[in-house]
Amino acid sequence: MSTLRSRLPAVTGHRLFWPLVVLVLLIAANTVYRPSFLSVELKNGHLYGSLVDILRLSAPLILVALGMSLVIATGGIDLSVGSVVAVSGAVACLYISKQPDQNSLGGVVTALALAFGVALLLGVWNGTLVAVIGIQPIIATLILMVAGRGLAQLVTQGQIITVNSDPYRTIGVGHLVGLPFAIIVALAVTLLVAVLTRRTALGMIIEAVGGNAEASRLAGVRARRITLLVYVVSAACAGIAGFMMTANVSSADGNAAGLWVELDAILAVVIGGTSLAGGRFYLGGTIVGALLIQTLTTSVYAMSIDPQTALLFKAVVVIVVCLIQAPAFRARLRRRAATPTPPTTPAEQQKEQVPA
Amino acid sequence: MSQRHPVLTMTAISKIFPGVRALDGVDFRLFPGEVHALMGENGAGKSTLIKVLTGVYGTDAGTVTLDGARVSFTGPMQATAAGVSTVYQEVNLLPNLSVAENIFIGREPRRLGVVDWRAMRRRATELLARIDLHIDVTELLGSYSLAVQQMVAIARAVDVRARVLILDEPTSSLDADEVAQLLRIMRQLRDDGIAILFVTHFLDQVYGIADRITVLRNGRLVGEWPTAELPQLALVEKMIGKELDALESIDADAGNDPEAVAAGPPLVTAEGLGRTGSVAPFSLTIHQGEVVGLAGLLGSGRTEVARLFFGADRADQGQLTVDGTPTTIRNPVAAIDRNIAFCSENRRTEGLVGELTVRENIILAMQAARGWLRPVPRRRQDELVQRWIEALSIRPANPDLPVRNLSGGNQQKVLLARWLITEPRLLILDEPTRGIDIGAKTEIQRLVVKLADGGMAVLFISAELEEVLRLSHRVAVMRDRQMVTQLTNDDTLDADRVMNAIASGGHEEGAPA
Numbered sequence: 001m002s003t004l005r006s007r008l009p010a011v012t013g014h015r016l017f018w019p020l021v022v023l024v025l026l027i028a029a030n031t032v033y034r035p036s037f038l039s040v041e042l043k044n045g046h047l048y049g050s051l052v053d054i055l056r057l058s059a060p061l062i063l064v065a066l067g068m069s070l071v072i073a074t075g076g077i078d079l080s081v082g083s084v085v086a087v088s089g090a091v092a093c094l095y096i097s098k099q100p101d102q103n104s105l106g107g108v109v110t111a112l113a114l115a116f117g118v119a120l121l122l123g124v125w126n127g128t129l130v131a132v133i134g135i136q137p138i139i140a141t142l143i144l145m146v147a148g149r150g151l152a153q154l155v156t157q158g159q160i161i162t163v164n165s166d167p168y169r170t171i172g173v174g175h176l177v178g179l180p181f182a183i184i185v186a187l188a189v190t191l192l193v194a195v196l197t198r199r200t201a202l203g204m205i206i207e208a209v210g211g212n213a214e215a216s217r218l219a220g221v222r223a224r225r226i227t228l229l230v231y232v233v234s235a236a237c238a239g240i241a242g243f244m245m246t247a248n249v250s251s252a253d254g255n256a257a258g259l260w261v262e263l264d265a266i267l268a269v270v271i272g273g274t275s276l277a278g279g280r281f282y283l284g285g286t287i288v289g290a291l292l293i294q295t296l297t298t299s300v301y302a303m304s305i306d307p308q309t310a311l312l313f314k315a316v317v318v319i320v321v322c323l324i325q326a327p328a329f330r331a332r333l334r335r336r337a338a339t340p341t342p343p344t345t346p347a348e349q350q351k352e353q354v355p356a
Numbered sequence: 357m358s359q360r361h362p363v364l365t366m367t368a369i370s371k372i373f374p375g376v377r378a379l380d381g382v383d384f385r386l387f388p389g390e391v392h393a394l395m396g397e398n399g400a401g402k403s404t405l406i407k408v409l410t411g412v413y414g415t416d417a418g419t420v421t422l423d424g425a426r427v428s429f430t431g432p433m434q435a436t437a438a439g440v441s442t443v444y445q446e447v448n449l450l451p452n453l454s455v456a457e458n459i460f461i462g463r464e465p466r467r468l469g470v471v472d473w474r475a476m477r478r479r480a481t482e483l484l485a486r487i488d489l490h491i492d493v494t495e496l497l498g499s500y501s502l503a504v505q506q507m508v509a510i511a512r513a514v515d516v517r518a519r520v521l522i523l524d525e526p527t528s529s530l531d532a533d534e535v536a537q538l539l540r541i542m543r544q545l546r547d548d549g550i551a552i553l554f555v556t557h558f559l560d561q562v563y564g565i566a567d568r569i570t571v572l573r574n575g576r577l578v579g580e581w582p583t584a585e586l587p588q589l590a591l592v593e594k595m596i597g598k599e600l601d602a603l604e605s606i607d608a609d610a611g612n613d614p615e616a617v618a619a620g621p622p623l624v625t626a627e628g629l630g631r632t633g634s635v636a637p638f639s640l641t642i643h644q645g646e647v648v649g650l651a652g653l654l655g656s657g658r659t660e661v662a663r664l665f666f667g668a669d670r671a672d673q674g675q676l677t678v679d680g681t682p683t684t685i686r687n688p689v690a691a692i693d694r695n696i697a698f699c700s701e702n703r704r705t706e707g708l709v710g711e712l713t714v715r716e717n718i719i720l721a722m723q724a725a726r727g728w729l730r731p732v733p734r735r736r737q738d739e740l741v742q743r744w745i746e747a748l749s750i751r752p753a754n755p756d757l758p759v760r761n762l763s764g765g766n767q768q769k770v771l772l773a774r775w776l777i778t779e780p781r782l783l784i785l786d787e788p789t790r791g792i793d794i795g796a797k798t799e800i801q802r803l804v805v806k807l808a809d810g811g812m813a814v815l816f817i818s819a820e821l822e823e824v825l826r827l828s829h830r831v832a833v834m835r836d837r838q839m840v841t842q843l844t845n846d847d848t849l850d851a852d853r854v855m856n857a858i859a860s861g862g863h864e865e866g867a868p869a
Contacts, residue, residue, distance in 0.1 A: 211709040219721040
């Protein structure tokens with residue numbers, strides 16, 4: 001018992017312990033509600049099942065949250081990702097819908113390239129407002145959050161553009177080597193961002209800027225370029241997420257595509273252990289956070305929770321996760337529990353939180 | 357000296373922070389109707405004494421009596437309620453509220469439970485009129501100059517029935533006219549019987565207004581004198597201290613001969629370099645292998661000079677020449693390109709990134725210069741970091757610890773290591789030994805001598821005159837944001853002559869260079 005107690009803080013103090021516990025609990029609750037929840041079937045060489053669906057549906061959120069992690073690490077925030085999703089989806093769908101043969105691979109690739117380019121431009125816009133002009137990130141990206149919806153409406157001329165293109169649909173619902181195509185794309189982008197930040201010095205430089213901007217400037221870091229870059233990466237991720245979301249339903253709705261995804265993404269980042277104040281960021285944590293949020297969303301539908309209370313339910317779970325994660329709250333809980341804590345506990349916990 | 361009783365007496369106050377004895381048995385007394393200047397260099401314990409007095413810190417030993425009764429405040433609110441008000445250097449009011457709201461915040465006049473705005477405006481206007489300040493109290497505080505804001509802060513402090521008013525460097529951001537106005541108000545309040553504790557770094561102001569002076573040094577009381585009995589030179593001497601400390605003496609002359617280095621090739625030359633509102637134009641040449649010391653009291657413009665050389669601030673006049681080529685250094689990147697390095701005096705806010713590890717902090721400048729696409733290979737990192745951890749004996753010797761967990765001295769060494777691995781040709785050190793223990797201090801001083809021997813030029817800034825004299829080949833003296841003179845550190849230069857130059861503005865030493 002004593003060894004268990006002394007080891008426990010090392011495990012429970014880990015950043016991802018509580019998010020993972022809640023994730024497991026959610027899956028358990030789903031399984032109790034519907035025992036088939038855990039089953040995964042192989043049909044025509046493709047995997048099917050609720051868990052696979054969750055993976056597939058979480059792909060866009062993972063992408064958006066990845067970009068958001070980098071922005072938040074610099075001490076900023078990007079509220080415009082939902083609008084970028086809508087614009088990029090709208091541009092891609094519009095181009096495809098104008099093609100004589102919507103199934104032509106060339107046409108789809110051109111559409112994707114075009115829409116991706118637009119997303120990059122929107123990222124440059126955000127980055128310029130924040131890094132060059134010096135507007136506070138929350139205001140700067142709020143501009144595009146609002147204007148981007150208008151832009152998407154303009155592109156779609158207020159209509160919902162439906163496309164009938166198999167190659168495009170594949171991005172949302174297709175399969176590759178048995179797995180949903182979307183999750184493979186999300187994994188690939190995750191890998192790319194991980195390599196980009198951790199195999200080069202980009203990650204450390206981002207963390208230096210977010211941790212202490214003035215000290216970084218005096219150490220010769222070109223903070224402006226870095227800041228601009230993270231907003232471009234964020235918009236690029238949102239652009240790809242836009243393809244997935246519109247391909248899922250084979251249509252682009254300037255109003256609804258990617259609505260509120262920025263909030264889910266910010267939550268995923270925070271649940272993953274990255275501080276909104278900037279500094280250290282944890283891509284692995286972000287992915288766990290995104291999976292948790294998507295599982296929650298899916299559970300709400302699967303358990304047919306009344307849509308009127310669904311959002312409230314989601315909010316309660318998120319609050320619980322955030323509270324449990326907060327060291328101050330945990331410390332208070334421990335004191336309440338009134339069990340004598342071994343004196344080594346705080347030290348060990350601190351050690352655990354020090355990123356290796 | 358006087359038949360009056362002091363309104364405030366602090367006896368044998370001691371305050372210990374982990375590893376530092378910030379106050380060691382300090383006595384202090386304050387009489388009603390006097391302006392009492394509390395003097396001392398950085399780290400002497402002035403702020404700590406004030407914070408103990410106002411209850412921000414508790415004491416480890418000693419007593420505070422107010423009007424003969426022993427008090428022990430648990431916070432500034434309690435101190436204010438008992439009649440001890442403080443106005444800080446940075447105006448701690450709210451610029452986005454009106455003047456009247458600022459004066460009465462937290463104690464708004466009320467009628468029937470709601471704020472009586474008319475009474476508030478009337479009383480605010482009356483209050484400011486008492487100190488001869490006639491402004492529209494409904495305007496936002498932020499729309500007025502800093503001087504006016506400072507006076508509003510004083511008006512607020514006095515209105516809460518203050519008997520003791522503490523002014524902590526109230527004049528550091530004011531211009532001459534504004535200072536005069538502030539001093540006039542202080543005289544008026546003094547004549548009303550308020551006891552004023554005045555902290556400033558400007559000697560002229562001390563001699564312009566203070567009745568008595570208390571000097572602290574290294575957390576100890578040096579003494580208390582009536583202003584008339586303490587000439588400027590004696591004051592500077594008492595603030596800086598003359599006794600040789602326990603440091604092993606490091607003989608700069610053992611390295612390069614001052615005249616030999618001055619005859620060598622100049623590395624950096626500033627001609628009429630200056631920045632409005634920061635430091636008056638100055639000219640200074642630093643040669644290869646030369647250590648140039650910057651002496652002067654706090655706030656005299658030492659740091660500002662350093663920041664211009666490094667491009668941390670942009671000069672708006674004058675010319676900088678590096679290696680014989682005229683250049684403009686717009687930003688730190690440009691300075692680093694020309695092999696100039698700068699260790700800021702504010703390690704935490706302008707030096708290190710606390711969250712990052714020792715390793716990351718050490719390689720940050722080198723990495724920034726290479727660009728993020730070319731990471732410093734891990735093996736090279738290990739090699740560099742390990743070598744400098746050993747060379748500077750950084751403790752704990754764990755490169756993967758967040759740097760904020762290290763002590764001040766070790767943090768300073770990490771910052772030094774960051775710049776040394778970039779192999780600079782000019783190293784600017786702003787107070788590199790402040791707040792660190794004597795062992796680390798000696799190590800850093802030795803290192804400076806060694807680096808200069810190896811041909812590096814060093815601009816060395818320190819409040820400790822002994823240290824500047826020990827290391828420098830030449831000493832540039834700053835006073836009131838001007839470089840008043842430059843003295844060659846030959847056998848005839850001693851602390852007295854430098855202090856004289858600081859106190860007199862360099863007039864005995866010839867024209868400013």
